[in-house]
Every structure is written in C-alpha cells, then in structure tokens.
Amino acid sequence: MHLARFPRRFIAHLPTPLERLDRLSAELGGPEIWIKRDDCTGLSTGGNKTRKLEFLMAEAELQGADTVITQGATQSNHARQTAAFAAKLGMKCHILLEDRTGSKDANYNHNGNVLLDHLHGATTEKRPAGGDMNAEMEKVAEEMREDGRNVYAIPGGGSNPTGALGYVNCAFELLAQLNDSATKIDHIVHATGSAGTQAGLIVGLKAMNAQIPLLGIGVRAPKETQEANVFKLASATAEKLGCPGVVSREDVVANTDYVGEGYGIPTESGLEAIAMFAELESILLDPVYSAKGAAGFIDLIRKGHFKKGERVVFLHTGGSAALFGYTAAFDFADRWTGQEKPQAA
Numbered sequence: 001m002h003l004a005r006f007p008r009r010f011i012a013h014l015p016t017p018l019e020r021l022d023r024l025s026a027e028l029g030g031p032e033i034w035i036k037r038d039d040c041t042g043l044s045t046g047g048n049k050t051r052k053l054e055f056l057m058a059e060a061e062l063q064g065a066d067t068v069i070t071q072g073a074t075q076s077n078h079a080r081q082t083a084a085f086a087a088k089l090g091m092k093c094h095i096l097l098e099d100r101t102g103s104k105d106a107n108y109n110h111n112g113n114v115l116l117d118h119l120h121g122a123t124t125e126k127r128p129a130g131g132d133m134n135a136e137m138e139k140v141a142e143e144m145r146e147d148g149r150n151v152y153a154i155p156g157g158g159s160n161p162t163g164a165l166g167y168v169n170c171a172f173e174l175l176a177q178l179n180d181s182a183t184k185i186d187h188i189v190h191a192t193g194s195a196g197t198q199a200g201l202i203v204g205l206k207a208m209n210a211q212i213p214l215l216g217i218g219v220r221a222p223k224e225t226q227e228a229n230v231f232k233l234a235s236a237t238a239e240k241l242g243c244p245g246v247v248s249r250e251d252v253v254a255n256t257d258y259v260g261e262g263y264g265i266p267t268e269s270g271l272e273a274i275a276m277f278a279e280l281e282s283i284l285l286d287p288v289y290s291a292k293g294a295a296g297f298i299d300l301i302r303k304g305h306f307k308k309g310e311r312v313v314f315l316h317t318g319g320s321a322a323l324f325g326y327t328a329a330f331d332f333a334d335r336w337t338g339q340e341k342p343q344a345a
C-alpha cells in the first residue's frame, strides 16, 4: 500500500505528538493512557479534518477548482478547516451550515468555528435540520457552475474514500511512532461521526496487520447505522487502495451509548471529560465530538473494559474552537467559582 500514488497537498503539522497522560491515568487507576494529538495538526486551531483535506484539496487543485463548497453543522470543525485550507490555496469557499440544535445562542451562531469560517473569508448560508445536506450542497454547486465557476464539492466531514486516505496515513504514522519507541498498545479509541476517521484508520491498521482493536465512540447515529456507515466507507477506501476486502464487518466497532440527547447537544459526562482533560492534562476537548469520545473512554475505564496493565491510545480529533460556540453549556453549575448558576431574571 503506497499512499504517495495519490495527490496530496501538504499543510498539516505532522507527525502529531504521541504523549502519555500520567495524571489522567493515575486519576482513573486503570490502563496507561496515551494520546495521539490530532488536535495539533496546525491548521486554524487544528483537528482531524486537516488530514482528510490534504488529499481532497489536492484533487480540487488538480481539477483546477477556483471554489470549494462543503457542508456541516453550525459549529462544524470540518467547515472551519476547509475554509482555512481554501484561503491558503487562494480558492473561494462556500459553506452550507445545518441548524441541528435550534439554539438561538449568540455564541453558538456567531462565535467559535463560525467566527473562524468568516475570518478565513468563507461565505456561509443556513439550512434547517433534517434535510439531505449533500444534495442541498450539490444544488448550490450546480448554480455556481452555471455562473462559470469551477467548483469542487466536499461531502460533510470530508468523509469519502479520498478523505479517508488521510486516516490511513494516520494509522501508518501512529504505528511507526509506536514501533520506533517500542511502545506496545492494546487499543485505540476515538470519537466517530461522519465515519472517515474510523474508516481510514481501520483500513490502515488491517492492511498492516497491526492487530490493534479500534473503538469508535459515536456522537450521532445509533450503533448499527454508525458501524454500517464506517464499514461501507472502509470497504470503498480499501478498494481505492487496491486491497479490497482487507476490512471485515466485525473489525468495525462503535459504541454509541454516549450520544446523549443528540448530535451537538452537550452531555454531563462530556462536560466532566472536558474538565478532567483540562485540569489534569491541560488538553482542550470539544463538547460535540472529542468530549463525548473521552466520556465513553473514561466510563469504559471505570467499568473495567480497559484494565490496569493495558496501554490505550485516545486519538484526540480536535474541535477546541467549538468551545467558544458552546459557552452556554458551561453555565450548568459553577464548579470553578463555587457559585450557583445565575437565576434567570
């Protein structure tokens, strides 16, 4: 498997660090916890979409695109990284933002990732929740093409076989770090959403016969749907790489017990995970993805699913910019000042 056969536009700060989390490990008293810092990919506060976009934006360039279009939820990290990448390449970027939470909060609608989208020069328009966002995006792309623009459309989360190559590459990178430091690990855990991260990782791990189980903690769909989505994309990615069938259905494992009320709605356990990572390890999680992934990870450690003597890697997929869109979530109880939540007048 030779990834250099595919066009790639280098922008990420790679390899991302692999670090041991001693204080969090001690606090939980379970396995030795390590973290792969894909929150540090560098592009406009970093995150996992940058690896996917290296392959997607290279295709856009080859096609001679002057415009990229993509879609995501209001506080989409993918949208922000796409806007930043497009700016660097001198392309226009247009984003369809889906209102998946219905929140009228000013920070949610204008701060965090939305602020950064606009700082990078992207234009945005809104859509109500529940529509077919990729179809909506294609409609807008078609109108732009009729106006004479050369448009490259990127699906939500950058999750197609081209984008997933970025996470095949991450599997190689992580394995090399582990091998070079003689660090044997027993498990990899991360937040899974639009499926590209998990699909790419599992293809890379299986193609190398790493024999390291991978667990995705879901942030939106039920288990069956999530696993089916990941498996479908992993199969297509393996096909693209010339190793069809390298991933079997049972290699794809998602735990969707930590979604809470729904996508983009913070959970108590996620907020606890944010506080633990920030206070013990000075690492910022986001309430939509990495905090729910970490909440599942922490709960599974507490339940003994990952044990003392094992070594587990949490892949940090980024998202801290969303914290500034979710300030309202942190009003719940003031563990930091000891004060009660201010009562509404």
Ligand SMILES: *Cc1c(COP(=O)(O)O)cnc(C)c1O
Pocket (backbone or CB within 6 Å): 047, 048, 049, 077, 078, 157, 159, 191, 192, 193, 194, 195, 196, 197, 198, 286, 289, 290, 317, 318, 319
């Ligand atoms: C998009 C995203 C994920 C999920 O990755 P997918 O490839 O969409 O499954 C996880 N964490 C963060 C911070 C993200 O932005």
